[in-house]
Amino acid sequence: MDWLPFVVGVVAFVLAPFIGMLILGLDRKITARLQNRIGPPVLQPFYDVVKLFGKTELMVNRTQIIFALMFFATVAFSTLLLCLRADLLLIFLILSTGMVFFALGAYSVRSGFSFIGGNREVYQMLAYEPVFLIAIFAMGYATGSFGVDAIFKLDRPLIMIVPLALASMVIVLMIKMQKSPFDISTAHTEVISGPMVEYSGKYLALIKIAHWYELSLLLGIMALFLIIPGNLILSAILIVIMIVVVYFVVMIIDNVTPRLTWKEMVVFSLVIGMTLVGINIFYLALTGGA
């Protein structure tokens, strides 16, 4: 058995949360600069999480903690699966299970803010999950397999076959990372921090780390579109450029748009996202597939 991909995968899995953390730190710094502020240090998310681990334990009930642990475990596990080049559909389903645990954790406490936050989390799932799923279907249709390995065996990068699936993944990224205009569930001025409102200390820290994993997982799936088979160095450069450009655009939109209501979000995401991927799959089918 060839052990090199396995080692690379494990190293990527260990680095994944730190990549997510650095991107979120840069996000806060650049957002501050856009607002003409100095902003916190880039490692600020790291300090926040370390501090939260040092706080005393304060829990509402034990169910809540089980759900927080399961959320962390499922998101981390789906990231591990991507790093080990497993099946994309499996990664998607396990990630969705994690989001269900997150929403259930919000429902498990008797708190109005937490309950509304949980509801909104489910609306967000309603908005992005179909788009995410159909984007993965498009990737599977283009490669003939849901396996990540198949992308490395194509004759050209995936972005040349299904470019609109990548575009719809940007919408998924915005909804998942709670970026305005889609920051519905953690809207600070409406529901404080939504599903996370009753968590404190190390369980809140675990949820934050799970979000770092989520961010690197999504960017990892988007990176799959740019893999040029046989020229991994060039594709790495392209991936870094893609992540910088996409995240910068997302950040600008975050800073200049107000929050939508959940209905507007669901309609926008489903109509625009599904149409984009639909057009792409239709075109592929017309021109005789990949």
Added chain:
Amino acid sequence: MGIVEKARLKSPWILHYDCSSCNGCDIEILACLTPYYDIERFGILNKGNPKHADVLLVTGSVNHKNKKVLKALYDQIPSPKVVIVIGACGCSGGVFHNCYNVLGGVDKVVPVDVYVPGCPSRPEAIIDGVVLALDKLKKLQEGTWKEPEKKEPDKKEEVK
């Protein structure tokens, strides 16, 4: 000093509670969050949620109605926590100190670490107070903290 202790000083999240303040001090606290003063550069975030907070900022004097709320908020913040009182009313009761419904300063209900005087306190003074509180936390963690000597206030005849 361990990594957790260092991180504590770099990420104080704030809960702001208005105990019957006239809103003067509250507006000054909110002014700290604007780009002009930008307290986020110290890692400070305004969290509106006691379970996420590390620092309790209280303005206004305590009365019989809100002392339970203040105590409940204080108890819901997980330790280690810091309490900072902003403004003359919170420090001592201020001009309301001898009202029939006023208990006095915030320290009648919860232990206070830093008093920021002023009516209202200026944003610079508030930032100074938070930095002072962090300095106290640092010294407490290192074990070099000394309680300042308490001075007896000058006894004057009460104005009747």
